[in-house]
Every structure is written in structure tokens, then in C-alpha cells.
Amino acid sequence: MGIIVGSIIALGAMGLTLIFGVLGIGDFAHGDKMGWGMFLAFFVVSSEGANLGFAGGRFGSLSFGWGLVVGLLVAMVGVAALSVIMERLVYRRLRAAGGGFFIFAIASLGMSIMLRAAIQLIWGPSNFRYTPGIHPAVEILGGIRVKPDQFFIVGVTVLAAILLYWLLYRTRFGKAMRATSDNPALAEASGIDTDRIRTGTWIVGGILAALAGVMLGLQAEVRFDAGFRLLLPLFAAMILGGIGNPWGALIGGLTVGIAQEVSTQWISTGLKPGIPFVIVIAVLLLRPRGMFGQSR
Amino acid sequence: MEELIVTLVTFDGAVNWTVGFLTTVSIFAILALALNVQWSVGILNFGVAAFFMVGAYVSAVLTLPAPEGLESYVAGWGLPIPVGWLFAAIAGAVLAILLGIPTLRLRDDFLAIATIGVAAILRSIANSVEGLVNRSRGLNGIDGLLEDQVQGGGYRWVELVIALVALAAVYWLVSRASASPWGRTLRAIRDNEDTAKASGKNTVRFRMGAFMLGAMLMGLAGAIYAHRSGTISPLTFSDLLGTFFVWTMLIVGGSGNHRGAVLGAVVVGFFWFGTPLIQESLPDWLGSRVFQVRQLLIGLLIVIFLLWRPQGLLAERDRVSRFVTSGPGGELPEGWLDKGLRRLRAARSR
Numbered sequence: 001m002g003i004i005v006g007s008i009i010a011l012g013a014m015g016l017t018l019i020f021g022v023l024g025i026g027d028f029a030h031g032d033k034m035g036w037g038m039f040l041a042f043f044v045v046s047s048e049g050a051n052l053g054f055a056g057g058r059f060g061s062l063s064f065g066w067g068l069v070v071g072l073l074v075a076m077v078g079v080a081a082l083s084v085i086m087e088r089l090v091y092r093r094l095r096a097a098g099g100g101f102f103i104f105a106i107a108s109l110g111m112s113i114m115l116r117a118a119i120q121l122i123w124g125p126s127n128f129r130y131t132p133g134i135h136p137a138v139e140i141l142g143g144i145r146v147k148p149d150q151f152f153i154v155g156v157t158v159l160a161a162i163l164l165y166w167l168l169y170r171t172r173f174g175k176a177m178r179a180t181s182d183n184p185a186l187a188e189a190s191g192i193d194t195d196r197i198r199t200g201t202w203i204v205g206g207i208l209a210a211l212a213g214v215m216l217g218l219q220a221e222v223r224f225d226a227g228f229r230l231l232l233p234l235f236a237a238m239i240l241g242g243i244g245n246p247w248g249a250l251i252g253g254l255t256v257g258i259a260q261e262v263s264t265q266w267i268s269t270g271l272k273p274g275i276p277f278v279i280v281i282a283v284l285l286l287r288p289r290g291m292f293g294q295s296r
Numbered sequence: 297m298e299e300l301i302v303t304l305v306t307f308d309g310a311v312n313w314t315v316g317f318l319t320t321v322s323i324f325a326i327l328a329l330a331l332n333v334q335w336s337v338g339i340l341n342f343g344v345a346a347f348f349m350v351g352a353y354v355s356a357v358l359t360l361p362a363p364e365g366l367e368s369y370v371a372g373w374g375l376p377i378p379v380g381w382l383f384a385a386i387a388g389a390v391l392a393i394l395l396g397i398p399t400l401r402l403r404d405d406f407l408a409i410a411t412i413g414v415a416a417i418l419r420s421i422a423n424s425v426e427g428l429v430n431r432s433r434g435l436n437g438i439d440g441l442l443e444d445q446v447q448g449g450g451y452r453w454v455e456l457v458i459a460l461v462a463l464a465a466v467y468w469l470v471s472r473a474s475a476s477p478w479g480r481t482l483r484a485i486r487d488n489e490d491t492a493k494a495s496g497k498n499t500v501r502f503r504m505g506a507f508m509l510g511a512m513l514m515g516l517a518g519a520i521y522a523h524r525s526g527t528i529s530p531l532t533f534s535d536l537l538g539t540f541f542v543w544t545m546l547i548v549g550g551s552g553n554h555r556g557a558v559l560g561a562v563v564v565g566f567f568w569f570g571t572p573l574i575q576e577s578l579p580d581w582l583g584s585r586v587f588q589v590r591q592l593l594i595g596l597l598i599v600i601f602l603l604w605r606p607q608g609l610l611a612e613r614d615r616v617s618r619f620v621t622s623g624p625g626g627e628l629p630e631g632w633l634d635k636g637l638r639r640l641r642a643a644r645s646r
Contacts (some may be wrong), residue, residue, distance in 0.1 A: 021427040026405055026408065028342070028408075030414065041413050090602075094602065094603065102338065102340055102607075105405070106543065106547065106598060106602060107535065109342065109540065109543065109595075110368070110544075110595045110596070110597075110598030110599040111595060111596065111599060112595070113540050113592075113594055113598070114592050114595035117588050117589075117591035117592035117594075118592060119587040121585055121589065144451060231412055232409075232412055232413030235409045239406075268424050268425070269424070270420050270423055270424020270425075271421060273413070277410070277414065277417050280409065284399060284402055
């Protein structure tokens, strides 16, 4: 259970930490971008989507078919486009005018409110599911019961992490991204088109947010504020892994997810949301640069 | 806080609406002033609702009588309401200390992250711990200040006077604080933390002080709110109204200026609480969605003001004292915000 939730948090946190590292923006709208990914995919699989001829069919014992695959693609393109639009319309202007972290943070908060309100405006405040009905869990080793969908979620996370590794460490673009993250001025002076890098980072971050959102919708309910509620766990995972470090965020996400689920052994389920907060405070007190951070 | 809106719609007559509106806005103006105290030194508090909530609950449980029947909450000592207010402010400060210790000595951005989920956590604690604050049933029958002294239906006016007096007192306090040597040191820290340190100022302690002062005022606002509305529950303290709404007020009004914070509260408050009034006369497709549209616009206002009028409706005055005869030679007013926003303003004026 913890691994599933942790995978979703990790997907979101990898995008968040990338944006923070490369762009210097604490994106408080990231959770609501997940929400948008979740609802864009829902649009495709729901009846509106069925009219377009997408829905229907299932893959083996998974609860979904081609509809959700198309939905996932639509969500990724949609959220990436949304992120780029925000960069062009808002962040670029604020940056050109010399805005700092605080201004970006407040702007992202404003956009977070808008994104969430827009979801409610379009889809209303109700909860939805991608596919109705009960999806039975199957038993694996040691009597642990797992739903086939949950294997899919973990698989998507692993795949996304591998692709991200390839992008960052095996392509020129990734190298340029890492250079911009380390020192934007130097990167620019070395002939890197930092504007293109920023746009690229928003696209990668948006795709990861959309993936996380759809996986969250698959695991739990499709709800307008589901992404926003995950914001603190995302930040906790990011801080735990060290800001700007996607691998740290991956491990951090899994740690936060597992800690949340394991905690219910000792504390009431209602208090579970407090765990990421405790983790943030503990990391800040003990190792402010995260688990793998070195002091500079 | 939704019930607040309902109350406003059902009030008959413009006078009654105005009285209710001004009372509510005064409470929000206190929140905006409190947030301004923190923001003005570069403390990014995204958890206003948490401080508001703590103040409301602390004052409520201290002044309520002992729980009966199905009720179960701590304290219930029936203390006088002013004592409740006092402890509400103290509770806000305690929460500030708890959050400030791990974050304020680190990077500026960590406090924002640490505060983003605090209100949600407090709501879940209030909802899930039995015997603490009545869980989701909420606390009911909280007495209003001087309510027993007033006969008939005039109590609304008393509430308004209480809120206005509290707002005036808070305004006076924060204005004095900003003009004092302490406030000027905070300004110096904001404008250049390194020179302030070099001048021997313990910047962490000063920032903690500002964080605590703001938090106390937020706690106080919570107490005033609780005794005014008479009933509170975890749902009352949503992030939208408790935190984001207050941020919009501050950004719209002008975040360098205490008058701006109050003006922002009135303007944004009028927009927010006024929209239900025109709901009936709107076309159907819009009228049915007015609440969501309103929320969308709250976010949009933040972004628009940051882009086109970062100084807000009222800009900061750069004279720290009336004894200073001239501002810094022909330059723009130094911003309340971080260095980035100052440059932003400079760029705008070119």
C-alpha cells in the first residue's frame, strides 16, 4: 500500500524538484496540475469520451482499457501545454521584470486556486471513478493482496524514472538542464538557450504531474482537490530527497508514502496527513539539504 | 465559513447586510494586517487558516461551559471572553514558534512549504481526535462578547463595534510597531539582510518576532470570529477563505502598506461577499456557477496584480519617520517585498 501511494508521490515530486532545481520556482500549483491530468484522462474515459469512440475494453485483469491509455496521453499533452502557457504568460514576465522566489511562489498559488476552481467549474465538486465497479485484489507472496492496477502504477513510476534518467544523463538536452540548474548565468554564457531549457523543464514537469494525477485517479477517487491535498507530501518528498535531485525525490516519495501507511499501525488514520509534515520538520532540523545532500 | 455567506444572503435590508459585511471584513482586515506584518519581512506564510483556527478553537474551549451529553471537548472552564482572546493570541504565537524554529534559520522558502499543509493537519486532528474539540460536530453555543448585556435585536451593532474597535487597535499596534526601532530594523533586514547582520542584528530573532506578532493577531482574529459566529467546526477554516483569500486581499490592497491591507480587505471582501447578492439577477448559466467563478477570480486577481500592479492599490511610503525630510534621492520607494519585486517595480516604471 505504501509503495503504491509512494510511487504516486514520487512521480509528482520528481517533476516538482526538477522545476525547483532548474527554474528556481517552488510550484505550489503542481498538485493542481496533477488534478488537471486526472480530470483530462477522466474526460476521455467518461461518457463524453465514449461518444468520441475511445472508451471500452479492458486489458486482462486491469480495470481499464485503451480509453485510459488515450486519456493518459491527452493528460500529458494537456498538462504540459498548460505549464508552458503559464510560463509564457506569467513566469517569463515576472522573471523579465526581476521577480524572485517569493513572487513566483505567490503567483503559483494564485494559479493553483484558478486551476482548482476551473476543475470545479467544469466537472463540479463530486467524486468520480475511472471505471465503475469493484476491482478484486489478487494474492501475491505472503498473503499480501494487491490489485493489478497497483502493479501498473508502480510500473509506470519505474518506467518514468528510467526515462527521466535517460533524458537527464544521456541527452544533450538533459545535460543543458542540469547545467542550468547548477548555474543559470554560466549556462547562458556557455551558449545554452536557457529559455528553451525552461520550456523543456515545464514540459517534463507537466508530463510527470499528469502521470502522477492519472495514477492517483486510478488508485483513489477522481476529485477536484485530490492533487492539492497531495501538495505537502510532494514537498516533503522533495525536501527529503534534496531539492533539485530527481532520484532523491523518487526515494523521498517512496519513503513518505510508506511512512504514511505504516504510521497507521500506531496512530489513527485521521492523523495520517500529519506524517509528511513531521518528515519535513525532521529533515529541516537534522539534514536541511536532504538525505543525499552534501554541504557546499 | 460558508454559513457566513448564507447569513449574508438572508439578511433582509441593505443596512443589515452592511453591518454584517463590515463586521466580517473587519475580522479579515485584521488577518490581512497580521499577514502583512509577516510578509513585510519576507516571511511567506501559506498557513494563515491554521493560526486563525487555533485562535478560534482555543478561545472557544476556554470560554464554553463544561461539555454535556454527546459533547466532548477539553477545558470548558467558562472563562471570561477577554481571557479567551488573550489565550487565542498566545496560542497563535506558540504555533509560530513551533513552525519558526526549524524553518526561519534556513532558506526563506522552507517556511512557505512547512505552512502549506498545517491548516489541513490541524483540521484532521480536530476531526479525528475524540474528546479534543468535539470532532466534526464542531463547537456550538459560543457566547458573544457582551451578548448578555444587550436586549432585543441590536446585538449585530455591538458585534460591528467590537470588530471595528479590535481592527482599530490592531491597526494602531502594527503601525506603531512598524515605526518603532524594532520595525525599522525589520525593514533593514528585509532590504538587506547581510548589512543588518553586519550591524550586529540577530536577524533570525527579529524575523521570529515578526512571525509571532503576526501569528498572535491571527489568533486574535480567530477568537473574534468564533465569538461572533457562535459556532465553529473544522470545515469553517478552509484554505481558500482562511489563507488564499487573505493573500488576495494583501496583494490587491498593497502589501507594503497597512492602509493597503485594510483597503484590500474591503475591496476583495466586497467582491466576494457581494457576488451572492447579484446571483439572482445573473443569467442562469453564470448564476449557477457564481461561487466557482468567484474562486477563479480570487486566483486571477493575485496573478493580475503581480503582473501589472505589484505594489497593489496603495504603494508603500518610503519615509520611515516624519522627521526625515527627503526620501532616498529620487529613487523609487523601496519595496516591502524581496529584492526581486523591487527590481520588478523599477522595470515597470521605465
